Amino acid sequence: MARTRVRIPALVALSAALLLTAACGGDKAGSDKASDDAPAKSSGEPGKDRPVVVVTTTWEGAFAKAAGAEDVKVIVPQSVHHAPDYDPKPSDLAAVAKADFVLYAPFEPYAAKIKEAAGSKAKLVEVNLDNDPDKVKAEVDRLGALFGTADAATKWKSGFDTEYGKLNKDLQAVRPGGKSPAVVSQVFTAWSAKLAGATVVGTYGPEAVTPAQLAELSAKKPALVLDNAHMSTGTVLPDSGARQVKIVNYPGEDLDLLPVYRNAAAELKKALGGS
Template identity: 80%
Template sequence: MARTRVRIPSPLALSASAAALALATGCGSGTASSSSSSAAADGPAQAGKPRVVVTTTWEGAFARAAGARDVKVIVPQSVHHAPDYDPKPSDLAAVAQADFVLYAPFEPYAAKIKEAAGSKAKLVEVGLDNDPDKVKAEVDKLGRLFGTADAATQWKAGFDGEYVRLNQELKAAWPGGTSPTAVTQVFTAWSAKLAGATPVGTYGPEAVTPAQLAELSAKKPALVLDNAHMSTGTVLPDSGARQVAIVNYPGPDLDLLPVYRNAAAELRKAMGAS
């Protein structure tokens, strides 16, 4: 799971921006945009049709899986760590109109954004982990909050089918029919589970120390499953392990399934070359 940090201006500056935006909006200068769907301009959310603002595409994909359709993403998907991202007036406008604001525990700026925008939205903490059991638990939770439990249940059924298919394909690709050993970054353990690989160690989120390097290399892993969003370069040089870059964040379409498909494709290539 990547650590996404956003630099937030002072609450006073944000409040001023929000006030200026409210004045401009009152004059008909425009509405907030969304990477997945347009935010509703006015009025309360319809039953089962919540207006949701999320910090990143990862939370956005969870919201979409749970049945939300009106989803606004604040941090662009192209900004992996977003250390210098400043919310725009359109972001504040979307938060002001939202029913829910989704954020991760390592994204404390969500509360500041909500406060600055004067929103009455419900702040919802989302546990960002692509482990299938954790994903389904979060989707269940959000579906209940949004009033879209039926949509969440339907998504989970499709997810289960796709996950089983990918898992079976990866097991069929095991070199010599044996589960490969793997060292994972702390936020990519889910991909080892997807491949049916045997975990023999973890590292991160900090860079590997010389002592860790010696310890992990001694375990002779076949694979190193690195976090593409927090990579520190080659993790176990000269170990013979195949390093695979695992992407945690969905794309701008907010579809979580391609994250698993893309990881499976990279894992198949690595196992075929080992």
């Protein structure tokens, strides 16, 4: 995943616009918030019962939803492939101002700036974005405890374990010769190798592969290269015979994490020669 940043002058201007709008207190401002900030509309309800959660991307949003959060507002739309291209709108800042929690990843330094610009008293929560199953469940547990939704988090984990086990079993059934394939993985897609029961013989990224790395990784004779669809550097090991598979880390707008695993399994199954 690429490091993300937002231009601070834009945030300052947006903050000023937000304060001016609030000072006017007109009906038009109220109608704008009603349409733009619908996911945060329950802020008038007791936060301890239904926390209002604002997240930077759908990835954090999926973690929050898995942990039991129901009122989740995503700042960066899924359609924005590179988050640095996105400038927060006044409605985004308004949503942050009403949040109980703001979730962000350590490589997204603009999250704190968004909170500061909106004057929010929300709790900033750093999320470890890694789709490794053990790390996912640990984060869901932690967030469930923070949100007061531990029961919902436990229920989600049970369903996740069932689905993950099924996908893993299906992929093991199509491995050539029943053996664990050797793979080279981008550093943020190693979780998909684990899903397939593959052996990671080398990693690369997030920078482009250097000639020295190319020679070293090719010498490992991997069957697959697991590329990061969100920050692909093109064909990683040309002329090596390895089949490159694009792995998607981010969930969709429904903030459902399970399709990420299903889609990865489908791509890996095709690459391994399955139907």
